[in-house]
Ligand SMILES: Cc1ncsc1CCOP(=O)(O)O
Ligand SMILES: C=C1C=NC(C)=NC1=N
């Protein structure tokens with residue numbers, strides 16, 4: 001995984017897409033240039049069983065067509081079964097050590113909210129860390145309170161080379177702040193799922209990271 005893969009990391013499940021069809025939203029996002037995708041089918045009235053697996057497979061197929069890494073949230077078994085490009089786990093999921101054993105050299109992303117959680121993630125060779133929620137979000141029911149960019153800045157200073165993606169309430173009007181704080185990329189759900197113009201939203205979100213590189 002290259003740090004650039006994290007630039008615009010789209011996360012979606014059926015519960016995040018209100019009107020359009022989830023697979024149409026994903027295809028549009030892939031055509032518009034997302035750089036990584038996370039399958040996150042979680043929460044009330046989401047797909048289960050064979051339908052769940054089929055949906056994941058459809059998403060994976062689309063990502064393969066556009067040569068974009070396909071990451072599975074939480075469900076390590078599914079990721080291994082599908083031969084996904086990676087998994088993303090939180091601290092409440094399987095212990096990071098066990099996951100690394102199960103997935104071998106697949107991409108391993110870990111959510112971290114504290115120095116202790118960061119050390120655990122690094123100890124077991126996380127390929128990237130997810131830091132957030134930066135701002136308030138309604139896409140994750142059990143999200144912790146918004147942390148702002150303080151912890152993000154701290155981690156960047158401590159680990160200049162660590163791939164970091166910021167997440168939580170990110171959109172076209174605030175994404176620039178997390179790139180300035182040192183994130184390699186942003187992870188978004190609603191900014192894309194609820195966008196009136198997905199390609200415009202995506203090109204705007206991506207512009208901040210290129211812009212910041214020039215400014216730096
Ligand atoms: C999965 C997750 N983890 C921390 S916040 C969040 C939800 C992000 O969704 P949105 O981009 O719509 O705020
Ligand atoms: C909670 C999360 C934090 N960060 C990322 C990238 N994905 C998640 N599901």
Ligand SMILES: [Mg+2]
Pocket residue numbers: 073074088089090091093
């Ligand atoms: Mg989780």
